[in-house]
Amino acid sequence: MSSRDTDWDGVRLHVVTGKGGTGKTTVAAALALALAAGGRKVLLVEVEGRQGIAQVFDLPPLPYEERKIAVAPGGGDVYALAIDPEEAMLEYLEMFYGLKRMGKALTRMGVVDFATTIAPGLRDVLVTGKTSEAVRRRDRSGRRVYDAIVMDAPPTGRITRFLNVTQEVAGLARVGPVKNHADLVRGVVASPETAVHFVTLLEEMPVQETLDGVAELHAAGLPVGGVFINMVRPVGLPKPVLDAAVKNRFDHAELALGLKAAGLAGGPADASAIAQALAEEVLDHAHRTRLEKRERASLAKAGTPRYELPLLADGADLAGLYELAESIRAQGAA
Amino acid sequence: MTKTAPVLDIDAILDDENTRIVVCCGSGGVGKTTTAAALGLRAAERGRSVVVLTVDPAKRLAQSMGLTELDNVPRRVKGVGSPDGSGNGSRGELHAMMLDMKRTFDEIIEAHADPERARQILTNPFYQSLSSSFSGTQEYMAMEKLGQLRRSGDWDLIIVDTPPSRSALDFLDAPERLGRFLDGRLIRVLMAPAKAGGRSAFKLLNAGFGIVAGALTKVLGAQVLKDIQMFVSALDAVFGGFRQRAEQTYKLLQAPGTAFVVVATPERDAIREASYFVERLAEERMPLAGLVINRLHRSPASALSAARSTAAAEDLEARGEHELAAAVLRLHAGRMQLAAREQREQEHFMSAHPTVPIAHVPAMAEDVHDLDGLREIGGLLAT
Structure with missing residues (x-):
């Protein structure tokens, strides 16, 4: 027991x-x-x-x-x-x-x-x-x-x-x-x-x-x-990044630099193209995170204990x- | 190696004037009702006169089609235009309705019984329980309503959403189950006293019947048994009509003008249920159009694999550089893993059913709230 x-x-x-x-x-x-x-x-x-x-x-x-x-x-x-x-x-x-x-x-x-x-x-x-x-x-x-x-x-x-x-x-x-x-x-x-x-x-x-x-x-x-x-x-990205993405102010250039530094991009054009595609994912994630926050708040109204399973x-x-x-x-x- | 399946050409099905009925089926929570509504809207905007029959839709989805009450009557949906949303050049119409199963049942009784008998049935406590809460009644009544709409000839395309059942197959089985029950031996036992003019119950029956009746009385109580007997004998008069209608509707589902669309999400349970359904439809010789897989996760950067993405993120993290890029790469790796898992689930289906055409709808952040949302899904279904 x-x-x-x-x-x-x-x-x-x-x-x-x-x-x-x-x-x-x-x-x-x-x-x-x-x-x-x-x-x-x-x-x-x-x-x-x-x-x-x-x-x-x-x-x-x-x-x-x-x-x-x-x-x-x-x-x-x-x-x-x-x-x-x-x-x-x-x-x-x-x-x-x-x-x-x-x-x-x-x-x-x-x-x-x-x-x-x-x-x-x-x-x-x-x-x-x-x-x-x-x-x-x-x-x-x-x-x-x-x-x-x-x-x-x-x-x-x-x-x-x-x-x-x-x-x-x-x-x-x-x-x-x-x-x-x-x-x-x-x-x-x-x-x-x-x-x-x-x-x-x-x-x-x-x-x-x-x-x-x-x-x-x-x-x-x-x-x-x-x-x-x-x-x-899991929450993948810090809040400021998500907020920026939703406001269409995501830092593509910084991402492209990072991709190049990680050896994932051939040249600047390539890095920019990949960054563009990944930025779409970031935006998608940002929308989803916002929706999840709203749904969590709704569930809180039920007034019962809540548990999160990954x-x-x-x-x-x-x-x-x-x-x-x-x-x-x-x-x-x- | 990635398996591929034939593409489900939604527009070809919707545009074909010979297509008169589309049935959307699948397990619970996969987006059947949304799919049915999106197909209905698209068909209407491509010029057809459509009615969508929904069963228990979520509130917001119903609102998106302007349905505010469950009144068993098709209502015209406003704001239907053309697929591009411009409202130009469309001759089509969209109607939508929510099934009221009790009312549908009442109407059948009223149509088949004389007024006195109808009254007896409608006021019987058993009938009330059967018509409002029996888990198969909804399926039966959905099929009945489908038959009614088809016979009316008012629409050239009927799109029906199947009820959220215990198992996706219930709607095929329920009418037969109800028919078998109403036709079965037990019913004849229960009816016997009424047929014998109400004289001492079960006296005329053999010992086996008597024991069963005795057991039922013990378990249910005498009053319950009496209610059932009254109900059954009253129903007997209208039952011929019942069975006939059920058989007609069943044949209608097998007819070439019907197209079954099985709906799933790329999850193990939903895919398994979809496979099961496809096999069952084949057994019943019901025409399958194809499979719709909803809420599929894809990546716009699919050339960058999960493994490379993770390795690069680890590298950047180890160097303590480009935090943003590392986090985005982690996010991407997660997405690629999810996409890969969904692809594997789909491949299970494709291996077993290589000839079944498939259409995909990507996952969207928000649920559908309005006609624009439905129109968007319709567009995605057709690409």
Whole structure:
């Protein structure tokens, strides 16, 4: 057990959401590694059947079964589970009604199609229900089986509806077993033991969606966690240089001299041509930096802790995951 | 060695009068809606009468086309001129609309059921849940709306943006899934009591059916089951129409006048999804026009490699000279590395699908806010 203070001490269910393309699954995986570091046991769950976790960890497709997929720095374990609504439904029937033998008949009858087609809320209740079960699960000696659960959740646009299970099944079931189950799930998801984290990029659309998502969660009484700003590029140039570039006062001549000094240019004309091309990149970078500053300021309005994760030069491979996990720990998010 | 792909000739597709439908598909966050809007604007400014059907567009993008409300009706976009923005010599028109899936669903029910039955369906709690939140309903209704627009004959080109699904394939599968469900055995079990005139539920069924019904009652509760039964039996009357329409729309997508444009970014996940999509379209015999790769990073100084650039920066730094040049060279090296990585991701696609034409749109600092922005993207798509 780690004795360090982190921003989310006491949180046992970390729900990770984000707009498509922001790297939600990668961040969820890195967060699981970070939380497991130093000898803890963490379960990483996937709920949308995309097998994104298997891809991130470079593994064959995951079954509906908790299995160890990675060892964290300092000896912790990350387990993974791809929740399949069909299997979750059969398990639910067995657990609460002893109806396991019914499974085949139910599958044959299209009960799963039923659950996922006509009863949208039911699917989400099954998936969040399975996750909540893992959060609450204890071993024989009464200890929690997992120190933390990380959920690679649906995208920002759907997250509130997904987690707001009681609301969602309201039209489906005002009373009865589904309603009871939903209430139980709500008890876990809306508790201080849960935090919903957002993954975003420093771009307009994902930032706007993040702010909208935070507001929606607040309105629904669900616990907002932190904002993970992903794929942050290093600031390459000092501010005065960027300011000059935006004002069209970038020092081409100085750059050309530098290029010549570095032996990159044949003659003055050549140096000037390369400097011209590089100056375009500088201007582009300057515009981007300004936009990023604006988006950072927008995100600050959400009033939640923010963490910055670097853009990985080689993409999100396994080594990159550990790098992100380290960054998450260094910033106190885990 | 750098692989190359055939070039996707956007203008040839948009200008061809035989092209009646363009479907933009791809995983979430790759710029599908923006691509659809940019293609629509370009086609209109090249003289076609176009309607863009968008599903859940970002606020600013909707505003860029003058869409302020989700009202399920195509609205004329003002300020459409010619590709150079001058407004000269264009005969085309651009309309845009946002899909209201509940209203679209309601309209189908109203069109296919007598008023009393329609009322029964529209007020059923199950219908309300199905029509407003079922993840496949949006896909189904987008395809339904597409069919409606096509049948109306009011536009000679329809550009449709596909819904942001769990997987990019959902919109192909959802109609069939809904159809299969409505046609399936479970439904027949659930309908049985209604058909038996409401007498003791499931009595007439064999033991297997009875067990299933019993299990459902246990899990869902008796009231829920009753709601579903009412809904299903009311829907049964209109279902023939449903299935027929879904099949028509599916055929429409296979017709030669349709062009699928798969949209991706040069990221691993998006490219993988694009590959998957291309394969799936081939299986379904749906006509693929090509792949659009958005947000590609390029360098205007690409002759200067990342390695040389880094080495030169190190050299200058070691000598403590020309700080500015060293920093710019570092920046350039980073950009070249990113470009190289994106090129590798693209090559994965090209190796698997060497004949698929590709168009590129470079990364831009800011999102699109207005028609000029869309026009610029349209221009980049066509070059």
